[in-house]
Amino acid sequence: MTFNRRQFLAAGTAMAGTGLMPRIGRAAEPIKLGSILDTSGIFDAYGKPMDRAMRLAVADLNDGGGLLDRPIEIRAYDTQSDMALYAQYAQQLTRQDQVDVVHGGILSASREAIRQTMRRSNTLYFYNVMYEGGVCDRNIFINGVTPAQQVEVLIPHAMKQSGKKVYVLAADYNYGQIMARWINKFVRDNGGEVVATDFFPLDVADFGSTIAKIQSAAPDLVVAPLVGGAHLSFFRQWAASGMKDRIPLASTTLGVGNEHKVLTAEEGDGIMVAYNYSQEIESPENDGFKAKWEAAGGNAGEINEFAISTYAGVMTWAEAVRQAGTAAHDPVVEALESGLSVDGPSGKITVDPQTHHAIADVRLMEIRDQKMQVLETLPQRQPMDTQAVCDLGANPGDNTQYEIDI
Incomplete structure (x- = not known):
């Protein structure tokens, strides 16, 4: 099942927070989404747009009635670009906040600082950043491109x-x-x-x-x-x-x-x-997203690759919750492993069941006049590097970041 272009374009103008449509029952138990990002510190140029994109995605979902007639509640923590705080907030999200899913991490070191905590607590984890490849773990879904x-x-x-x-x-x-x-x-x-x-x-x-x-x-x-x-x-x-x-x-x-x-x-x-993304992509989905970003109080000029992959990561998780009919960990993982895909500002993003990585369009670009001008689009490229070492269907208990033989 695909969260398709028509559904994306039909999404209402997002609110900056987590506003709810009236039909969400006020007594309904919220679905909790955790976030751990550098929204201050030396990596806040990446973290701030990611945080805004996460909040925009949640607002879009809540404006549409939430998930399973339940509101989505955000529990977000700023690491201040301090690696020790990633581990601390991972514990906070899983033990005290008891969230249903976590989206977070920027540097590979930050991902590895929290990944094992998510795995031990059986808390679903999305890492929405391009990286070096090789992570093989059934509890994580990676939404950025690999080498x-x-x-x-x-x-x-x-x-x-x-x-x-x-x-x-x-x-x-x-x-x-x-x-x-x-x-x-x-x-x-x-x-x-x-x-x-x-x-x-x-x-x-x-x-x-x-x-x-x-x-x-x-x-x-x-x-x-x-x-x-x-x-x-x-x-x-x-x-x-x-x-x-x-x-x-x-x-x-x-x-x-x-x-x-x-x-x-x-x-x-x-x-x-x-x-995967440039602000210069010419499509109704990208134009619509930039308009929603600005309506929520942002400047479309701050949208970047990591923001788009964060938005897509939240929407991918949400579609899996819909398909599973529950926010519970195992049914949502199984829905994600069905080859689920969503359409958005950067095109179609599909979950690769073998590796839990994204299959995505990649664009060759050249920087001109402070813009990333698209020269060529290569559609739906597979994470073949990680596919060479990771098969979660055959080895669901794997928990390794492989150093791929290069």
């Missing part, structure tokens, strides 16, 4: 525009380290060579010596899976050095938090990316 969906598309396109010698700059944590290996693989697969790979802690903001190293190495292309506000300095310093017009840039992260809108056009123009 086989994104990088396998971006690298050959970028190499075709530039050349075969590639220099990689990556964030020095789980995502960046694994993503660098995927980039290396797809560069080799396309007849190229990674001449160097440099890793940077998340608080590094001075890239002067790195830019000098790149100049000496003289690559044809720089690929930068950098993360966070400090790393945004690289793109500014790269443009200021005069290198932007000499060596093309691609990134697996720039723009997912609308960083391209913080850069000037002179700093960002020409950078190549590939994601």
